Amino acid sequence: MRALSRVYAVLVYVFLYAPIAVLILFSFNDTNVMSRSVWSGFSLRWYRQLFQDRMLLQALENTLIIAVVAAAVSTVLGTAAAIGIGAMNRWARRVVMNITNFPMVNPDIVTGVSLMLLFVAASRFLGGASLGMGSLILAHITFCLPYVILSVMPKLRQMDPNLYEAAQDLGCAPFPAFFKVVLPEIAPGVVTGMIMAFTLSIDDFVISYFTSGTTQTLPIFIYSMTRKRVSPEINALSTLLFGAVIFLLLIINFRAARETGGAAKAAKTEGGGTR
Numbered sequence: 001m002r003a004l005s006r007v008y009a010v011l012v013y014v015f016l017y018a019p020i021a022v023l024i025l026f027s028f029n030d031t032n033v034m035s036r037s038v039w040s041g042f043s044l045r046w047y048r049q050l051f052q053d054r055m056l057l058q059a060l061e062n063t064l065i066i067a068v069v070a071a072a073v074s075t076v077l078g079t080a081a082a083i084g085i086g087a088m089n090r091w092a093r094r095v096v097m098n099i100t101n102f103p104m105v106n107p108d109i110v111t112g113v114s115l116m117l118l119f120v121a122a123s124r125f126l127g128g129a130s131l132g133m134g135s136l137i138l139a140h141i142t143f144c145l146p147y148v149i150l151s152v153m154p155k156l157r158q159m160d161p162n163l164y165e166a167a168q169d170l171g172c173a174p175f176p177a178f179f180k181v182v183l184p185e186i187a188p189g190v191v192t193g194m195i196m197a198f199t200l201s202i203d204d205f206v207i208s209y210f211t212s213g214t215t216q217t218l219p220i221f222i223y224s225m226t227r228k229r230v231s232p233e234i235n236a237l238s239t240l241l242f243g244a245v246i247f248l249l250l251i252i253n254f255r256a257a258r259e260t261g262g263a264a265k266a267a268k269t270e271g272g273g274t275r
Contacts, residue, residue, distance in 0.1 A: 020242060027235035046236040053233070059221035062133070066217065067201035070140035075194040077141070078148025079186070085149070086156045097153075100146045108143075112210035115139045119211060131213030139211040140204065144197035151193030155186040192252055199248050202241070 030043035050056060085096050103111060116131070119138075123130035163185070167177035183190070205219035212220060218241070225234055 023235055024239045024242070026232070027239045029232065029235075032232065046232045049231075050233050050236045050240075055216070056218075056221060056233075056237070059216045059218050062136075062215055063202055063218040066133070066136050066140055067198050069137050070144055070201045071194050071198040073137075074141045074144035074148050074197045075190060078145050078193055078197075079152050079190055081145070082149045082152035082156055082186075083182075086153065100149050103143055104146050108204075108206035109210075111143060112139075112207040115142065115207065116210040131211055131215075133215050135211045135213065136208060136215055136217070139207050140201045143204070143207060144200055147196045147200060148190075148193035151196060152186055152189040155189035159185040188255060191255065195248050195252055199245060202244070 026039075027046060028042050028044065029040055030045065031038060031040040081100075085093055085100075088096065115135075115138075119135045120130045159182070163181050164177055167181045168174065172180065203219070204217075205223065208217050209220055209223070216224070218237070222234060222237065225231060
């Protein structure tokens with residue numbers, strides 16, 4: 001039974017990652033026709049053409065600006081919101097957490113259309129452009145916030161709630177006490193939430209498509225490429241995106257492993273000292 005389970009797991013992973021492996025392999029293929037699954041020789045031509053494409057570089061710049069700003073703002077707001085939710089009573093916390101979880105289970109197309117209508121209506125009342133870089137950043141902050149809150153909340157629950165009050169009793173002002181006592185305790189959750197927000201922002205297509213106006217991000221640029229003759233540049237671009245996501249996931253897992261190892265070592269040290 002155990003051998004059958006392992007075979008099943010291997011087949012599932014092969015099914016999931018074989019297409020990505022083929023995509024990475026053919027990003028180095030020398031042929032200029034993407035529909036031809038024929039190996040014509042190893043070449044880096046598509047990576048060179050990728051970084052010579054002005055429209056692509058502009059889309060990459062827009063994507064990075066939006067992702068950095070959205071991750072930074074949503075991390076600050078999400079951390080503050082998590083601390084506020086943690087201070088609520090049980091029933092209020094449950095209601096607010098359900099409201100927080102709703103954007104994650106809501107279909108992206110519903111969120112994208114509703115945000116588009118909101119931005120258009122706001123521009124009519126307040127004036128100015130309705131859709132563009134500003135609307136993209138606001139939309140990305142909106143759907144990144146719940147993930148930051150959910151990343152910070154477990155760290156707040158693990159922290160001793162008396163530490164903050166103890167720091168104030170010892171003469172530390174509220175804000176310095178937060179930065180010197182609370183923030184170091186919840187820092188792993190904050191960093192994890194920020195990396196998740198950055199990754200989700202780079203990856204998003206549906207919400208960005210409805211709130212972008214004339215501003216192009218990388219997912220929208222890739223979609224526009226698929227409307228015309230599909231260039232093998234998409235293989236190279238997808239490979240780079242996949243590598244970036246893998247790199248961020250490795251950082252998250254490395255931090256989690258180091259934190260778990262540090263906690264186990266501290267517990268072992270305390271156990272030895274007690275004896």
